[in-house]
Amino acid sequence: MSNIEGRDGEWEMVIGLETHAQVASKAKLFSSASAEFGGAPNDHVAFLDAGMPGMLPVINQRCVEAAVLSGFGMNSIINLKSIFDRKNYFYPDLPLGYQISQFSDPIVSGGWLDIELEGGVTKRIGVTRLHLEQDAGKSIHDQDPYRTLVDLNRAGVGLMEIVSEPDIGSAEEAAAYVTKLRAILRYLGVCDGNMEEGSLRCDVNLSMRRLGDELGTRCEIKNVNSIRFIREAIEFEARRQVEVLEDGGAIVQETRLFDPDRGETRSMRSKEESHDYRYFPDPDLPPLVLEQSYVDELRAGMPELPDAKKTRFVAELGLTPYDADVLTADRDNALYFEAAADGRDAKAVANWVTGEVFGRLNKDDVSINAAPVPAGELGALVDMIKSGQISGRQAKEAFEAMWADGKPAQTVVDELGLSQISDYSAIEALVDQVMQANMDKVEEYRGGKPKLIGFFVGQVMKASKGQANPASVNAMLKAKLDG
Amino acid sequence: MSALSDLLRLDIASARKGLADKQFTARELTEAYLAAADDARALNGFITETPEQALVDADAADARLQAGNAVAMTGMPIAQKDLFCTKGIRTTAASKILGDFKPEYESTVSGKLKADGAVLLGKANLDEFAMGSANITSAFGPVTNPWTPEGAATPLTPGGSSGGSAALVAAGAAIAATGTDTGGSIRQPAALCGVVGMKPTYGRCSRWGVVAFASSLDQSGPITRSVRDAAIMLGSMAGHDPKDSTSATAAPVDFEAALAGGVKGMRVGVPREYRTDGMPAEIDALWQEGIEMAKAAGAEIVDVSLPMTKMALPAYYIVALAEASSNLARYDGVRYCAREDGGDLTEMYSNTRGTGFGEEVRRRILIGTYVLSAGYYDAYYKQAQKVRTLIANDFNTAFNNVDVLLTPTTPSAAFAAGDVDDPVAMYMNDIFTVPASMAGLPGISVPAGLSADGLPLGLQIIGKPFDEASVLQMGQAIEDAAGFDKTPRLLAGAKP
Numbered sequence: 001m002s003n004i005e006g007r008d009g010e011w012e013m014v015i016g017l018e019t020h021a022q023v024a025s026k027a028k029l030f031s032s033a034s035a036e037f038g039g040a041p042n043d044h045v046a047f048l049d050a051g052m053p054g055m056l057p058v059i060n061q062r063c064v065e066a067a068v069l070s071g072f073g074m075n076s077i078i079n080l081k082s083i084f085d086r087k088n089y090f091y092p093d094l095p096l097g098y099q100i101s102q103f104s105d106p107i108v109s110g111g112w113l114d115i116e117l118e119g120g121v122t123k124r125i126g127v128t129r130l131h132l133e134q135d136a137g138k139s140i141h142d143q144d145p146y147r148t149l150v151d152l153n154r155a156g157v158g159l160m161e162i163v164s165e166p167d168i169g170s171a172e173e174a175a176a177y178v179t180k181l182r183a184i185l186r187y188l189g190v191c192d193g194n195m196e197e198g199s200l201r202c203d204v205n206l207s208m209r210r211l212g213d214e215l216g217t218r219c220e221i222k223n224v225n226s227i228r229f230i231r232e233a234i235e236f237e238a239r240r241q242v243e244v245l246e247d248g249g250a251i252v253q254e255t256r257l258f259d260p261d262r263g264e265t266r267s268m269r270s271k272e273e274s275h276d277y278r279y280f281p282d283p284d285l286p287p288l289v290l291e292q293s294y295v296d297e298l299r300a301g302m303p304e305l306p307d308a309k310k311t312r313f314v315a316e317l318g319l320t321p322y323d324a325d326v327l328t329a330d331r332d333n334a335l336y337f338e339a340a341a342d343g344r345d346a347k348a349v350a351n352w353v354t355g356e357v358f359g360r361l362n363k364d365d366v367s368i369n370a371a372p373v374p375a376g377e378l379g380a381l382v383d384m385i386k387s388g389q390i391s392g393r394q395a396k397e398a399f400e401a402m403w404a405d406g407k408p409a410q411t412v413v414d415e416l417g418l419s420q421i422s423d424y425s426a427i428e429a430l431v432d433q434v435m436q437a438n439m440d441k442v443e444e445y446r447g448g449k450p451k452l453i454g455f456f457v458g459q460v461m462k463a464s465k466g467q468a469n470p471a472s473v474n475a476m477l478k479a480k481l482d483g
Numbered sequence: 484m485s486a487l488s489d490l491l492r493l494d495i496a497s498a499r500k501g502l503a504d505k506q507f508t509a510r511e512l513t514e515a516y517l518a519a520a521d522d523a524r525a526l527n528g529f530i531t532e533t534p535e536q537a538l539v540d541a542d543a544a545d546a547r548l549q550a551g552n553a554v555a556m557t558g559m560p561i562a563q564k565d566l567f568c569t570k571g572i573r574t575t576a577a578s579k580i581l582g583d584f585k586p587e588y589e590s591t592v593s594g595k596l597k598a599d600g601a602v603l604l605g606k607a608n609l610d611e612f613a614m615g616s617a618n619i620t621s622a623f624g625p626v627t628n629p630w631t632p633e634g635a636a637t638p639l640t641p642g643g644s645s646g647g648s649a650a651l652v653a654a655g656a657a658i659a660a661t662g663t664d665t666g667g668s669i670r671q672p673a674a675l676c677g678v679v680g681m682k683p684t685y686g687r688c689s690r691w692g693v694v695a696f697a698s699s700l701d702q703s704g705p706i707t708r709s710v711r712d713a714a715i716m717l718g719s720m721a722g723h724d725p726k727d728s729t730s731a732t733a734a735p736v737d738f739e740a741a742l743a744g745g746v747k748g749m750r751v752g753v754p755r756e757y758r759t760d761g762m763p764a765e766i767d768a769l770w771q772e773g774i775e776m777a778k779a780a781g782a783e784i785v786d787v788s789l790p791m792t793k794m795a796l797p798a799y800y801i802v803a804l805a806e807a808s809s810n811l812a813r814y815d816g817v818r819y820c821a822r823e824d825g826g827d828l829t830e831m832y833s834n835t836r837g838t839g840f841g842e843e844v845r846r847r848i849l850i851g852t853y854v855l856s857a858g859y860y861d862a863y864y865k866q867a868q869k870v871r872t873l874i875a876n877d878f879n880t881a882f883n884n885v886d887v888l889l890t891p892t893t894p895s896a897a898f899a900a901g902d903v904d905d906p907v908a909m910y911m912n913d914i915f916t917v918p919a920s921m922a923g924l925p926g927i928s929v930p931a932g933l934s935a936d937g938l939p940l941g942l943q944i945i946g947k948p949f950d951e952a953s954v955l956q957m958g959q960a961i962e963d964a965a966g967f968d969k970t971p972r973l974l975a976g977a978k979p
Contacts (some may be wrong), residue, residue, distance in 0.1 A: 054687075058727075097815060283729075
C-alpha cells in the first residue's frame with residue numbers, strides 16, 4: 001500500500017478514474033466525417049460537426065458495437081435500452097452548443113476488472129458505467145497573437161467514457177487499472193489506446209482521508225494523457241491535499257489541471273463556477289434499443305481477453321505466471337508470441353520473445369508490429385536450435401542478423417555458414433584426429449586425469465570451427481577415451 | 484388560356500391537367516406568377532425571390548413534360564418556407580442572426596419537391612425561427628393577410644409561423660407552399676388565410692435540412708388551395724430518410740388515390756373539452772356546421788372526451804421551448820452567422836445573440852433555459868413530458884372508438900398585429916392545434932366558412948398516427964360540403 005505518512009498519522013487515498021477512450025472507427029459518432037487522427041485543420045468536418053442549421057445526428061453502429069464489446073470486456077451489464085442526452089454549454093470548439101452524451105441511461109452499467117499489483121497480488125476494481133459521447137473540437141490559443149483558432153477535426157468523434165468506482169488506493173493501482181483497461185480495449189480492437197494522440201485519457205478524482213474516516217472532499221484532475229503523468233499527478237495531488245488538511249485547511253471541490261513540465265496540479269475552476277449543463281434527452285435521437293440476439297452475437301464473437309489468455313498460457317503452454325503476464329499485457333505481443341509458438345516448445349519461444357525480441361524492441365523503440373523478424377521466422381529459428389542444426393549461441397548471432405536486414409532464418413544461417421555438426425561420422429573423424437595428435441594427453445587422461453576431457457572438447461570444437469554439437473562431442477570423446 | 488391571372492387561380496390538380504393537355508407550358512405558368520410578383524411583394528410574403536431559378540426550373544419541367552416523365556408536382560410554381568435549407572440560396576429562418584447564410588446543402592423535403600420538378604418562386608416569410616402565431620416576429624417584417632379589409636388601419640396578420648406561405652397561396656402568388664408545424668404553424672395560418680394546411684404524422688416528412696425549432700414536434704407539410712392538392716404535394720414531400728433518425732419507416736402511401744375512399748360509415752369524434760369557455764359563438768357555430776356536413780356525408784358523430792386537453796398548451800410551451808433553447812445554441816457567432824464582437828468570449832456570445840435574435844426568440848430561449856435548469860427540470864420539463872404521454876394516451880383511447888376527430892382550427896378569425904400584444908394571449912392561438920402536435924398526430928385545416936367580419940375560418944380534422952388517408956378523406960368531405968369559394972381582397976394579378 002502506499003498510504004501517505006502525514007505529520008501526525010497515516011492518510012489514505014481514495015481514487016476514481018474517468019477514462020475517455022476514442023472508439024476505433026472510420027467515422028464519427030453521429031456523422032460520416034473521418035475520425036482519423038491528424039489531417040489538416042478542419043479537414044474532417046461534416047455539416048453536422050460544424051453545427052450547421054437543420055443537420056441531424058445518426059448513430060454510428062460501429063461505436064455501439066464497440067461499447068457493447070467493451071461492456072463484456074469489463075464484465076458489465078449491457079442495457080438494451082439507453083438514451084442519448086444533450087449536455088448544454090457554450091464553447092467555441094463545441095459547435096452545436098451541446099455535447100451528445102448519455103447521462104441517466106448509459107449503454108453499459110456495472111462491472112469490474114482485476115488489476116495485477118507487485119508480488120502477483122490481484123485487486124478487483126469496480127466499474128460504474130460506460131457511455132458513448134462526442135468529443136469536442138480543439139481551441140488553439142497559440143497560433144495567432146489576437147485570436148483563438150478552432151479545429152473541428154475531433155468534434156463529434158466517438159468516445160467511450162468509462163467510470164471506475166472509487167476503489168483505487170494508490171498511484172500504482174491507478175497505473176495498473178489504466179494499463180489493464182487499455183489492454184482489454186486493445187484486445188477488443190475498440191480503441192487503439194494511443195495516449196499520446198489522445199485516444200485514451202483520464203480524469204482523476206482524488207480525495208484523502210485518515211484511515212477509516214469518512215470520504216473527504218475530492219478534486220478532479222482533467223485530461224491526464226499518460227500513465228506516467230497519472231502517477232505523478234496522483235502523487236502530487238495527494239501530498240497537496242494532505243498538506244492543506246494537516247494545516248487545518250479544507251479541500252475545495254474543484255477541477256484541476258496537471259502540468260507535466262512542473263509536475264504539479266493547478267486549479268482550473270471551482271464548483272461555484274461549474275456549469276449547469278441542463279441535461280435532457282436529445283429529441284433528435286430515439287432511445288438506442290438493442291436486440292438481445294445482436295448482443296448475444298457480439299458476445300459470441302469476442303476475442304480471448306488478457307486474463308483468459310494468461311490462464312491458458314500457464315495451464316496449457318506451461319509458462320510461468322510471470323512470463324504469461326508479460327506476454328499477455330499487450331494484445332499484439334500476445335498474438336506475436338502465439339504465432340511464433342504455434343506447434344513448438346512454447347517455453348523456449350517465450351524466452352526468446354521476452355528476452356531477445358522485447359530487448360530489441362525496447363532498444364529500437366518500435367512496436368511489435370514493426371519488428372523486422374516476423375513471428376514465423378522466430379519460430380523457425382527456435383526449430384533449428386531444437387533440431388540441433390545450430391547452437392543457442394549461433395541462434396543469437398543469426399537473430400541479430402535477421403533483425404538487421406529482415407531476412408528469413410534459413411537464409412541468414414546459410415549466409416553466415418552457421419551449422420552445428422551433429423553427424424556422427426563427421427564428429428568421429430574429428431575426435432579420432434584430435435586423439436591421434438595428442439596421444440600423450442590420452443595417456444594422461446587414462447592415467448587418472450579425467451579433467452582433461454575439457455581440453456579434448458576444446459580441440460574438437462576448434463577443429464570443427466565451432467560447428468560441432470558440443471553435447472555429441474562430449475559423449476563421443478567420453479566413450480572413446482574411457483573405452 | 485386567356486389571361487395570365489386565370490392561370491393564377493388554378494390549383495395543382497387543374498394545372499397538372501392543363502400542362503398535360505398542353506393548354507399552357509410550365510414556363511407560361513411560372514411567368515404568370517413572376518408577373519404577379521409585385522402583388523406578392525405588397526404582402527411581404529417572400530423573404531427571397533428566385534425568379535431566375537424559377538425559369539430554369541420551369542424549362543426543365545417543360546422538357547420533362549415533353550419527354551413524358553412528368554409527375555404530379557412537375558412545373559408547379561411553389562414557395563418554400565424560409566426554414567428549409569436550399570442549396571446556394573439564402574436561408575434566413577426570418578432571423579437577423581443567420582446573416583447571409585447560404586447552405587451548401589438542400590433539405591430532404593425541398594430536395595424531393597425539386598426532384599419532382601416543382602418550380603421555386605422564392606423563400607416564404609415566417610415568424611423568426613418559426614416562433615410565433617402572427618408572422619410578426621420576422622426580422623424581414625410582418626406579412627399582410629390578403630383578407631385584410633379595405634381601409635383597415637392595421638393590416639390583419641396571416642397567422643404564423645408559416646404566415647408567408649399561407650398568404651402567398653391564398654393571394655394566388657404561389658400555387659402551393661411548404662410549411663412547418665410545431666404547435667399549429669401550418670394549420671393556424673391556413674385557417675386564417677382561407678387555404679388548406681396539412682401537418683402529417685410526426686416522422687412522415689424528414690426534418691433533415693429544416694432549421695430546427697423543437698425537434699420532437701417539428702413537422703413539414705403542404706399549404707395548398709384544395710385538399711386534393713394537399714394529398715398530391717404531401718406525396719412528394721413524405722418518405723423515410725436515413726439521415727433523420729426520427730423519420731418513420733412507414734410504407735409510402737398514395738395519398739391522392741386514398742381520397743377516393745370517402746367517409747361513409749367513418750366515425751367522427753367531437754371532443755367535448757375543445758368547447759372552451761368564452762369560445763366565440765361563430766366558431767362554435769362553424770363547428771356545428773362541420774358536424775352536420777360530416778353527418779350529411781354519411782359519417783357517424785361520436786361524442787368523445789380528451790381530459791388532458793387543457794394541459795396541452797402549458798406542457799407544449801415547456802417542451803418546445805426547452806428544445807428550442809438547446810437547438811438555437813449553435814447560433815453563437817463562432818462559425819457562420821452574423822457575429823457581434825465583444826471584449827471577451829462571453830461578451831461576443833452575448834452581443835451576437837442579443838442583437839441577432841429578436842425579442843420573442845430571446846424570450847423563448849430564456850424560458851426554455853429556465854425549465855431545463857438544475858432544480859427546475861423535474862418540476863417543469865419532466866412533468867411536461869408526463870403530460871405529453873397522458874395526452875397521447877387520451878388520443879389513443881378516443882381512437883379506439885373513432886376514426887378521426889373534428890374540431891375548430893383556431894379560436895378566432897384573423898386579427899390585426901396590435902390586437903394581441905400579450906405573448907401568452909398570442910400563445911392561446913394554438914389551443915386547438917397543440918394537442919395533436921404533442922401526440923405527433925396528423926391534422927388538416929380546411930376552410931369551411933366566414934366570420935361575421937367576412938374572414939375565413941377553418942375546421943381541423945385530426946387522425947391516428949400514419950392515417951393521413953382518413954384525415955384527407957374527411958377533409959375532402961368538409962371541403963365539398965362547405966364549398967368555400969371566396970377569395971381574398973388582395974389577389975395577385977387582379978389589378979386592372
